[in-house]
Amino acid sequence: MPELPEVESIRRNLETVLKGETIKDVKVFYRPIVSNMMDFEEKLIGQTIKRIDREGKYLKFILDDYMMISHLRMEGKYFMDKDHDKHTHVEFYFESGHKLSYHDTRKFGRFELVDVSFKDTYLNNHKKLALDPQNLDLETFYQAIQSKNKTIKEILLDQSIVGGIGNIYANEILYLSRIHPAKKGFLINYQEAQTLLENSIKVLNRAIELGGTTIDTFESLGHKGEFQQELNVHGKAGHYCKHCGDKIIKIQLKGRGTYFCPTCQKSHVIALTGGIASGKSTVSNYLIKKGFKVLDSDLFVRNLYLDKDFRLMIAKKFDSFKDNDLDKEKLASIIFNDKKNKKKLEKIIHPLVFKYLDDEIINNYEHLLFLDIPLLFETKYKNYDESLLVYVPKKIQLDRLMKRNNLSEMEANLRINNQMSLEGKKKLATYVINNKGTLKDLYKSIDNYLLKF
DNA sequence: AGAGTACCCTGCTTGC
DNA sequence: TGCAAGCAGGGTACTC
Numbered sequence: 001m002p003e004l005p006e007v008e009s010i011r012r013n014l015e016t017v018l019k020g021e022t023i024k025d026v027k028v029f030y031r032p033i034v035s036n037m038m039d040f041e042e043k044l045i046g047q048t049i050k051r052i053d054r055e056g057k058y059l060k061f062i063l064d065d066y067m068m069i070s071h072l073r074m075e076g077k078y079f080m081d082k083d084h085d086k087h088t089h090v091e092f093y094f095e096s097g098h099k100l101s102y103h104d105t106r107k108f109g110r111f112e113l114v115d116v117s118f119k120d121t122y123l124n125n126h127k128k129l130a131l132d133p134q135n136l137d138l139e140t141f142y143q144a145i146q147s148k149n150k151t152i153k154e155i156l157l158d159q160s161i162v163g164g165i166g167n168i169y170a171n172e173i174l175y176l177s178r179i180h181p182a183k184k185g186f187l188i189n190y191q192e193a194q195t196l197l198e199n200s201i202k203v204l205n206r207a208i209e210l211g212g213t214t215i216d217t218f219e220s221l222g223h224k225g226e227f228q229q230e231l232n233v234h235g236k237a238g239h240y241c242k243h244c245g246d247k248i249i250k251i252q253l254k255g256r257g258t259y260f261c262p263t264c265q266k267s268h269v270i271a272l273t274g275g276i277a278s279g280k281s282t283v284s285n286y287l288i289k290k291g292f293k294v295l296d297s298d299l300f301v302r303n304l305y306l307d308k309d310f311r312l313m314i315a316k317k318f319d320s321f322k323d324n325d326l327d328k329e330k331l332a333s334i335i336f337n338d339k340k341n342k343k344k345l346e347k348i349i350h351p352l353v354f355k356y357l358d359d360e361i362i363n364n365y366e367h368l369l370f371l372d373i374p375l376l377f378e379t380k381y382k383n384y385d386e387s388l389l390v391y392v393p394k395k396i397q398l399d400r401l402m403k404r405n406n407l408s409e410m411e412a413n414l415r416i417n418n419q420m421s422l423e424g425k426k427k428l429a430t431y432v433i434n435n436k437g438t439l440k441d442l443y444k445s446i447d448n449y450l451l452k453f
Numbered sequence: 454a455g456a457g458t459a460c461c462c463t464g465c466t467t468g469c
Numbered sequence: 470t471g472c473a474a475g476c477a478g479g480g481t482a483c484t485c
Contacts, residue, residue, distance in 0.1 A: 032461085057479080073479055075463090087463095106462045108479070127480090149456095159480080166479075256478075 002072045004164025005207035007057050015052040017080055021094040022048045030089040034111045056129050056163030067119040069112040076109030128160040133200035136162055142193040145185045149291055152188055153181035153253055168213055171234040171259045173199045180265045181258050183367040187450055233259040251365045268453055269361055269369050273376035274390035275422045276415055277401035279435040283390050284372045286446055294370040295360055297353050350379050358383055368453055377428045378420055389429035391422050396436055
């Protein structure tokens with residue numbers, strides 16, 4: 001799968017061999033490979049190759065009157081003076097007697113012919129192709145990253161943001177930059193954008209020096225690239241990270257094989273908690289809206305009770321049957337009036353919740369994973385990197401609860417005092433968001449918090 | 454309009 | 470062993 005360095009190697013090799021050659025004849029054996037142009041062959045006859053340029057992953061054959069654009073996609077290859085075989089789709093015959101063949105096993109590559117006067121503008125205007133990293137200025141790159149609600153890996157692969165980077169180099173660039181591939185674009189700060197751009201240039205230049213990466217079938221006029229020997233993560237699942245010794249893992253990110261070091265390119269599990277009417281749900285909903293994954297422990301428990309076997313098991317343990325099913329009201333009353341029974345029920349439920357969360361965390365490939373656990377500190381769950389408390393002063397909590405649930409001050413106080421105090425939780429949390437202000441203030445605090453990662 | 458998805462195509466791998 | 474199904478993937482074209 002040729003990316004910028006491979007295409008550049010091909011360009012250099014082709015230019016050495018083809019500069020000054022005049023096309024005598026052209027044969028196209030697989031029509032769809034020439035986009036939308038029936039007189040492709042006849043227009044090319046008599047044209048001389050002045051030079052060969054490259055933009056992103058596109059080769060640009062600069063002729064007298066036309067620019068012939070060639071995109072190799074996955075498996076396009078050029079050969080000189082090679083016999084025709086079943087994967088030969090285009091042949092160019094030159095006045096000199098030499099022949100250039102275009103091979104493409106999967107027929108994904110494409111040719112296009114445009115007037116030579118569009119040579120500098122066509123790809124940008126018609127294919128939305130952005131500049132190569134070498135020519136891209138940091139401010140433009142940073143702004144483009146910031147404006148996207150996409151992962152940084154997708155952004156690096158987006159040819160309308162930066163040209164030439166494909167899957168192999170995206171993996172390598174992110175590894176060198178110590179950035180998790182699934183990190184959202186809007187969380188990338190200016191410093192990181194700079195690191196990414198610098199590493200992009202560094203990696204691509206080094207790969208060009210080595211003639212590209214020879215993986216699977218890449219070669220350029222018989223020359224093979226050497227960069228695969230310097231790959232750190234791509235195709236290295238199960239190998240040890242050269243930096244920290246952890247094992248490189250492979251995941252699928254938007255259908256693309258993604259390799260990274262889970263230690264160097266860190267993800268974070270953040271436990272979100274609060275007290276009654278402190279605003280935890282608002283925070284949780286905001287995070288979901290921003291595209292983050294939030295595991296809801298309460299929802300998991302509610303779903304447990306949808307399972308008949310589970311209900312019957314509980315009904316049996318607490319002798320709370322009604323119509324051959326669990327009597328929820330009776331159970332509630334048993335739990336409410338007897339601390340021992342409350343503990344007994346928790347001893348059943350909590351391990352199930354913990355197991356659910358643990359399993360999800362093990363299989364987590366998000367950059368940030370949030371756990372919504374109202375009783376985080378009470379249950380003493382520990383499998384997270386950081387705890388985030390949504391806090392409000394007691395007076396505001398009381399007011400909000402009375403308003404929200406239409407309660408008297410006494411009722412509201414009863415409910416609040418039934419929980420661990422927010423002051424107590426504040427001492428245990430690694431980060432506290434104070435929700436005493438407006439909704440806008442709250443969102444701002446969350447945005448600010450997220451920039452930490 | 455922007456995001457999501459099917460599609461192009463063949464060879465290799467996996468599973469029965 | 471043999472055959473079918475599944476998968477890989479950059480960019481485009483389509484849908485919602």
